[in-house]
Amino acid sequence: MTDLLITAGRVLTGPGGEGTTDGAVLVQGRDIVAAGPREEVEALAPRDVPRMSLPGATVLPGLIDCHVHLAFDAGDDPVGSVKESDAPGLLLGMARRARQLLDSGVTTVRDLGDRDGLAFRLRDAIAEGALPGPRVLAAGAPLTAPGGHCWFLGGEVEGEDALREAVRRNAAAGADVIKVMATGGGLTPGGPATWESQFTPAELRAVVDEARRLGLPVAAHAHGTEGIAAAVAAGVDTIEHCTWMAEGGFDAREDLVAEIAAKGIHVCPAASPNWRVFAERFGYERADAVFSRVRWMAEQGVHLIAGTDAGVPRAVFDNFTGSLDFYRHLGFGTDRIIDMATVDAARALGIAEETGRLAAGYRADVLVVDGDPLEDLDALRDVRLVLAAGRPHIPEHAIARH
Numbered sequence: 001m002t003d004l005l006i007t008a009g010r011v012l013t014g015p016g017g018e019g020t021t022d023g024a025v026l027v028q029g030r031d032i033v034a035a036g037p038r039e040e041v042e043a044l045a046p047r048d049v050p051r052m053s054l055p056g057a058t059v060l061p062g063l064i065d066c067h068v069h070l071a072f073d074a075g076d077d078p079v080g081s082v083k084e085s086d087a088p089g090l091l092l093g094m095a096r097r098a099r100q101l102l103d104s105g106v107t108t109v110r111d112l113g114d115r116d117g118l119a120f121r122l123r124d125a126i127a128e129g130a131l132p133g134p135r136v137l138a139a140g141a142p143l144t145a146p147g148g149h150c151w152f153l154g155g156e157v158e159g160e161d162a163l164r165e166a167v168r169r170n171a172a173a174g175a176d177v178i179k180v181m182a183t184g185g186g187l188t189p190g191g192p193a194t195w196e197s198q199f200t201p202a203e204l205r206a207v208v209d210e211a212r213r214l215g216l217p218v219a220a221h222a223h224g225t226e227g228i229a230a231a232v233a234a235g236v237d238t239i240e241h242c243t244w245m246a247e248g249g250f251d252a253r254e255d256l257v258a259e260i261a262a263k264g265i266h267v268c269p270a271a272s273p274n275w276r277v278f279a280e281r282f283g284y285e286r287a288d289a290v291f292s293r294v295r296w297m298a299e300q301g302v303h304l305i306a307g308t309d310a311g312v313p314r315a316v317f318d319n320f321t322g323s324l325d326f327y328r329h330l331g332f333g334t335d336r337i338i339d340m341a342t343v344d345a346a347r348a349l350g351i352a353e354e355t356g357r358l359a360a361g362y363r364a365d366v367l368v369v370d371g372d373p374l375e376d377l378d379a380l381r382d383v384r385l386v387l388a389a390g391r392p393h394i395p396e397h398a399i400a401r402h
């Protein structure tokens with residue numbers, strides 16, 4: 001950690017594209033002391049503070065990826081790789097992938113399912129400064145039905161009492177969030193179909209109730225409309241995927257989407273960085289039918305947040321911008337997209353008082369990129385410097401280029 005004054009052509013303090021040209025950010029240790037017009041911030045800076053001047057760059061809040069799986073390697077068969085790996089081998093890969101996230105400007109990730117509590121260990125090592133990486137909020141083993149979606153991560157459980165016990169077990173192991181697989185999913189052959197519910201509404205209520213008692217939020221993986229309805233009724237904090245599937249098709253319910261919006265439940269569509277390849281293979285027209293439901297949710301007032309599902313096949317850890325590009329394809333403005341990956345994500349994860357914007361007293365989670373991401377989102381790919389909780393990190397590709 002270091003003290004640092006960064007001056008730049010633009011500083012996006014957020015939200016909504018809020019910011020200033022010819023701006024500066026002053027960092028002391030782990031925290032931001034000031035962010036805004038250069039002259040005002042400079043006036044607060046100690047004379048001998050190290051300075052970095054980047055007139056062509058933009059400074060913005062570090063990015064937040066709300067849905068990753070550090071235990072998965074994003075290859076063709078991540079499940080097979082996990083099954084073959086012992087704990088030390090898996091942890092090494094997770095550390096490498098955490099660094100890749102940091103390289104691409106991500107300063108906070110929510111890990112929604114790993115094995116053996118390894119994400120907790122990685123989280124703690126990063127927090128202590130032993131490894132470079134983003135802050136990790138980790139779920140541990142996701143709660144799932146016996147033989148259900150991602151059962152091999154060790155979270156199989158059945159019945160209300162056992163579910164409550166599983167929540168307590170994850171909490172005791174150090175979970176920051178409880179992840180529950182409300183429906184089936186694509187990764188797990190032989191499990192329930194993707195649209196099918198894995199738990200009853202009463203079981204999901206028990207999960208949320210027990211998590212609340214322990215002060216933990218709940219993230220529900222839900223593709224099927226029935227599972228989405230049960231998750232909404234239970235009062236989860238975030239719904240992951242939310243694809244409105246039903247047997248043989250889709251069932252996007254107006255009343256339910258209105259309830260999601262009214263309850264302030266955040267939805268993470270978990271758009272893969274690889275979405276364009278999917279669209280090309282699937283056919284843009286058919287893919288757009290799926291994509292348009294995301295646009296529809298936004299139009300109905302649902303708070304969407306950014307996440308990549310990094311780790312599942314071809315959802316790589318170094319292309320968050322590729323995932324954000326999905327929302328540009330849907331017609332979202334760049335200011336809104338950046339909010340989804342910063343201030344809105346922080347709110348959804350319960351850390352809005354700490355990170356997601358550049359302001360005095362916030363953690364120094366800071367991203368410096370060349371160019372102006374409000375003009376061109378691809379500027380987010382040109383990372384010059386990342387501060388994660390005040391720790392400076394310069395990606396190798398940035399050193400090679402400059």
Ligand SMILES: [Zn+2]
Pocket residue numbers: 067068069112309
């Ligand atoms: Zn996932």
